[in-house]
Amino acid sequence: MARRNLNDLLYFVTIAREGSFTRAAAHLEVTQSALSQAINGLEARLQIRLLTRTTRSVSPTAAGERLLNAIGHRFDEIESELDELTELRDKPAGTVRITCGDHILRTTILPKLTPLLREYPDIKVEFDVNYGFRDIVADRFDAGVRLGDTIDKDMIAVPIGPQLRMAIAASPEYFKSHPIPKKPHDLLNHNCINMRMQSSGGIFVWDFQRRGKQLNVRVDGQLIFNTSHNIVEAALAGLGIASLPEEEFAPHIEEGRLVRVLDDWCEPFSGFFLYYPSRRQPSPAFSLVVDALRYRESNSSKGQLGSSTRKVRSRKDSSAQ
Numbered sequence: 001m002a003r004r005n006l007n008d009l010l011y012f013v014t015i016a017r018e019g020s021f022t023r024a025a026a027h028l029e030v031t032q033s034a035l036s037q038a039i040n041g042l043e044a045r046l047q048i049r050l051l052t053r054t055t056r057s058v059s060p061t062a063a064g065e066r067l068l069n070a071i072g073h074r075f076d077e078i079e080s081e082l083d084e085l086t087e088l089r090d091k092p093a094g095t096v097r098i099t100c101g102d103h104i105l106r107t108t109i110l111p112k113l114t115p116l117l118r119e120y121p122d123i124k125v126e127f128d129v130n131y132g133f134r135d136i137v138a139d140r141f142d143a144g145v146r147l148g149d150t151i152d153k154d155m156i157a158v159p160i161g162p163q164l165r166m167a168i169a170a171s172p173e174y175f176k177s178h179p180i181p182k183k184p185h186d187l188l189n190h191n192c193i194n195m196r197m198q199s200s201g202g203i204f205v206w207d208f209q210r211r212g213k214q215l216n217v218r219v220d221g222q223l224i225f226n227t228s229h230n231i232v233e234a235a236l237a238g239l240g241i242a243s244l245p246e247e248e249f250a251p252h253i254e255e256g257r258l259v260r261v262l263d264d265w266c267e268p269f270s271g272f273f274l275y276y277p278s279r280r281q282p283s284p285a286f287s288l289v290v291d292a293l294r295y296r297e298s299n300s301s302k303g304q305l306g307s308s309t310r311k312v313r314s315r316k317d318s319s320a321q
Contacts, residue, residue, distance in 0.1 A: 008042040011035050012050060013075055016060045016068045017140070076140070080281060092284035093122030099134045100127065100145035103228055103248060104272050108161055109145070109293060116292040123285045131226060132198030137277055142286055148270030155275040159295040163268040167246035168206075169258040173238035181241070181261055184208045184215045191240040192219035196226045206243050208265040215265075271295075 015024040015035065025032045043050055050064035060068055100109060105127060113125060128134070128141065136144045147164075151157050168181075174191075181187050187206065195204040203224065208215045221240045225231050228244050235242040235249075236257055242249075246266075252258040274293050276282075282290070 008038045009071060010075055011038045012042060012064070013068060013072045015039065015051065015058060016064060017072070019058055021058060080283070091120055091122055092288055093120075094283050094285040095124040095126055096143070096286050096289045097126045097128070097141045098143050098145065098274075098289075099130050099136060099139070099141045101131055101228075102129050104145055104161075105129060107247065108272070112160070112293050113289065116288060120285070120288065123288065125289065130198070136275075143274050143276040143290075145272055145274055148273045151273060151275045154278055156278050157273040157275045158290055158293070159271065160274050160293045161271045161295050162297075164245045164247070164271045165268050166206075166243055166266045167249045167253070167260055168241060168243050168262045168266065169249050169253060169260045170235055170241040171238040171257065172259055174240065175259055180259075184217045184262060184265055187217055187219045187241065190219070190221070192221040193231050193234050193240040193242040194219065194221055194224045195228070195231060196224050198226055204243075208262070209267045210265045 011024070011028065011030075014028055015021060018024045018027060021032050021035050025035050028035070039051060048063050049061050050067060052059050052061055052064075098109070109127075117123060117125070128139075133146070133150070134141065134144060136142075145160065148157060148159070168187075170178075178190060179186075181190060184206070192206075196202070197204060203218070206217045206219055208217065219241075223234050223239055225234070228248055231242045231244060232248055232252070234240065236252060241261070246253075246260075249258055249260070253260050274290060276286075276290075
């Protein structure tokens with residue numbers, strides 16, 4: 001095919017992946033009309049329809065799917081090779097795309113990356129704040145952030161924080177009219193604030209562990225959220241008992257706005273990891289980002305957390321990031 005048509009192929013691949021002319025135009029930084037003209041011209045030259053267009057979505061036809069599978073990865077390879085060429089520059093450059101949750105982004109990732117971004121102004125980082133389990137390969141992210149024991153085994157996993165503990169807490173006002181639970185199953189008699197998992201659509205199961213004994217409790221209550229920030233606010237308002245990683249409750253517990261319960265049933269578990277495909281050839285910019293985010297253990301905590309995924313207990317439905 002003539003060299004002048006390579007842009008048209010890139011446009012097609014981007015539209016097919018994004019499922020939208022609008023999102024593809026924003027990604028490519030061109031107008032929607034330019035994309036439409038390019039695709040119309042490509043289809044006319046090939047004399048076959050590549051995309052099915054409706055008022056709500058765009059999807060590849062059978063021929064379009066075949067073309068996407070044949071050439072899509074080649075554009076990825078070209079982009080990766082161009083990123084690697086930054087090794088020849090005096091300073092690394094390029095964009096690193098990461099999908100993660102809001103809380104870990106604010107408390108860990110941004111503070112760790114701030115010095116790096118100031119030192120290397122040609123490095124850009126794009127964040128996708130998402131509480132579901134994104135497919136970082138299919139969605140073309142360089143890396144994602146999850147709890148260590150929810151990461152697929154074929155991924156490289158780098159710890160970016162220490163082990164975590166869950167905290168079960170409610171406001172003092174709530175406990176004025178409700179008894180303090182003494183054991184996990186007491187929660188069945190309480191108004192608990194639930195979280196719905198974006199990945200599976202199910203309700204988060206509260207799991208507990210003490211001296212090797214594990215319990216799973218399916219609690220019930222009036223409120224269900226899919227983000228941790230709203231759960232904290234609801235607990236502060238006295239609307240029920242909530243369960244989140246203790247760091248999200250910590251300042252409120254320290255200042256008496258929340259009361260922690262069942263503390264002896266909340267043992268440490270594997271914390272957050274940055275993960276990426278093992279087949280990836282990292283660019284200099286990506287390697288610097290990984291190194292900046294890597295958790296350095298103190299001497300007192302060595303041996304508790306490794307440099308790759310280690311399952312402490314199954315938390316497959318947990319995405320409280």
